[in-house]
Amino acid sequence: MSNTLQKGMWRGxxxxxxxxxxxxxxxxxxxxxxxxxxxxxxxxAMQILDVGCGxxxxxxxxxxxxxxxxxxxxxxxxxxxxxxARELKAANDNALSAEVQFALGDASEPLFDEAxxxxxxxxxxxxxxxxxxxxxxxxxxxxxxxxxxxxxxxREPKLNPFFNAPxxxxxxxxxxxxxxxxxxxxxxxxxxxxxxxxxxxxxxxxDVSVTPLNLTLSVGAETxxxxxxxxxIQIGPAAALIAQSDPSLKEKAREAVYNRLTDFxxxxxxxSFDANFWLVTARN
Numbered sequence: 001m002s003n004t005l006q007k008g009m010w011r012g013x014x015x016x017x018x019x020x021x022x023x024x025x026x027x028x029x030x031x032x033x034x035x036x037x038x039x040x041x042x043x044x045a046m047q048i049l050d051v052g053c054g055x056x057x058x059x060x061x062x063x064x065x066x067x068x069x070x071x072x073x074x075x076x077x078x079x080x081x082x083x084x085a086r087e088l089k090a091a092n093d094n095a096l097s098a099e100v101q102f103a104l105g106d107a108s109e110p111l112f113d114e115a116x117x118x119x120x121x122x123x124x125x126x127x128x129x130x131x132x133x134x135x136x137x138x139x140x141x142x143x144x145x146x147x148x149x150x151x152x153x154x155r156e157p158k159l160n161p162f163f164n165a166p167x168x169x170x171x172x173x174x175x176x177x178x179x180x181x182x183x184x185x186x187x188x189x190x191x192x193x194x195x196x197x198x199x200x201x202x203x204x205x206x207d208v209s210v211t212p213l214n215l216t217l218s219v220g221a222e223t224x225x226x227x228x229x230x231x232x233i234q235i236g237p238a239a240a241l242i243a244q245s246d247p248s249l250k251e252k253a254r255e256a257v258y259n260r261l262t263d264f265x266x267x268x269x270x271x272s273f274d275a276n277f278w279l280v281t282a283r284n
Contacts, residue, residue: 052125
């Protein structure tokens, strides 16, 4: 379970880009994470694992909800993102009651002792496993008997038009990359609820629940569109495609994405769009 491709991405360009734009991304994505946190039984003296913790914002929020006898460990494969996570922890240490630790590692591998955690949480961190059943089996093994898994992930692309809008616009100018398999590791790797149910049951989880979540997300209410665009154009698959494209086509591709994203922008409201997720819980 090497997850070689994901490690290369998140330890390189993807992780560095997320660090640069962490503030904007947290404004967009904090709410689905909180909806998932609300499903976890947060009680005194808990040991919680945050899988794919990224820049640590959600890890710190979990810690703020817990008492001084609890510990939250955030694990991620991205060194750049964990660097920012440690900076944010240092800046917020006085506001935290629970202990917070960050660890560099691949959560698809058996990193932790058996029965180490009362709960495992993840916001958009479990869709990237090359071998999902084996990865979730390793995570289940680290849960105490009766321990709870809770994660939030994206539903299918057609229900998340904003996510795909930059790529669709860029592809009106640039050649399309090779298509990925529908269940390939990536943002939509767990978009099919049947895949989630089957994967978790094969990994040994019980009481699997998969519930749809629809939210209207927004960012940049007080930010001019041009400034927002300069951040959004550097995030996601379209950013990588444009960066690697023929220099003679870059500006046309940027213009196409710019025009497409104006559809989601309103003065005084910023960029706003409907987004659809799965809220998933299961027990060991």
